Amino acid sequence: MLVYELLVIMHIIGTVLGVGAATFAEIHYTRFNTDDIITDDEKKTLSITYTVMRTGLFLLVISGFGLLLYMRLTEYTDLLLSQTFWAKMTVVGILVGNALLLQARIMPLAVGAAVSLTSWYTALVLGSLRDTNASYFEILIYYAGAVVIVGGVLRLIRAHFHGPKNI
Amino acid sequence: MTPFLAALLVTHVIGGVIAIGIHNVALMHLLKKAPNYVFISRIAWAAAALYLLSWATSAYYYVTYYGTAVKPRILAGTLPAGHIFFMETKEHIFLVLPFLAISIALCASYLRTTPDDALRKSTAFLTLIALGVGAATAAAGIIVSGSV
Numbered sequence: 001m002l003v004y005e006l007l008v009i010m011h012i013i014g015t016v017l018g019v020g021a022a023t024f025a026e027i028h029y030t031r032f033n034t035d036d037i038i039t040d041d042e043k044k045t046l047s048i049t050y051t052v053m054r055t056g057l058f059l060l061v062i063s064g065f066g067l068l069l070y071m072r073l074t075e076y077t078d079l080l081l082s083q084t085f086w087a088k089m090t091v092v093g094i095l096v097g098n099a100l101l102l103q104a105r106i107m108p109l110a111v112g113a114a115v116s117l118t119s120w121y122t123a124l125v126l127g128s129l130r131d132t133n134a135s136y137f138e139i140l141i142y143y144a145g146a147v148v149i150v151g152g153v154l155r156l157i158r159a160h161f162h163g164p165k166n167i
Numbered sequence: 168m169t170p171f172l173a174a175l176l177v178t179h180v181i182g183g184v185i186a187i188g189i190h191n192v193a194l195m196h197l198l199k200k201a202p203n204y205v206f207i208s209r210i211a212w213a214a215a216a217l218y219l220l221s222w223a224t225s226a227y228y229y230v231t232y233y234g235t236a237v238k239p240r241i242l243a244g245t246l247p248a249g250h251i252f253f254m255e256t257k258e259h260i261f262l263v264l265p266f267l268a269i270s271i272a273l274c275a276s277y278l279r280t281t282p283d284d285a286l287r288k289s290t291a292f293l294t295l296i297a298l299g300v301g302a303a304t305a306a307a308g309i310i311v312s313g314s315v
Binding site: 058061062065066068069071072073075077078079080081089093096099100103104 | 168173176177180181184185188191194195198199246295302305306309310312313314315
């Protein structure tokens, strides 16, 4: 049982770091970009925030696979085919893909930020709920809707801080 | 399952997942205009070593335990596709991964001494393929485990 508890704690720490860093990445970016200039110090702060986010993702994925292994070894495999679980896996996959697209500068920053923030919170909510009555596609439709809403809210917040033309 | 076989299964999964993660990091760096090839080549060789370790441990587990103890249970269960489709696909696609990883490591090592933008882009594309194959293999592994 000790291994299971350690994995759960590691999973929670990974989620907390990831969700917290994703939130503060948005807050910092919005705050730092009010004058349309990101100084070296601000770049360093953003860089540290992204490092914390990646650390959270690493802990989340490793402990997640550790928990899957634990379930396999203890023959508790029902969750592995749960639609909620697969929706969560898909969202984490989108999170990783989004980071790659942002790095390759294929994904616009405004869209990427909305996807990243929504994905982290969706993973948190799905992980907390464990299982729901909603199907895989229903969850992903809710998720897509949430991305659009979060994108719109972020746009309004940025417009409030430094004018719509500079978003 | 004996503790030794459980340890092999754990090594197979964790080794494979870390290797996938390393390829993700390598790809993030390869997408930069001026990447640190020393760092990329080091982690690319680590990924290749982990895939070989994951490959070897899974092979022993498959031959000595899976075929006789797990496969019949999956075939008799509610989701026989867990073996018929997912394991059969996984075990063949997984054969490609260590060679993809070695190719990426060789390209990264070459780029250390001879930076070449076209090769950087090709290596990034190859790493993307390895990442996709790795993620699909991991997903198939979860489905196989869920089918037991």
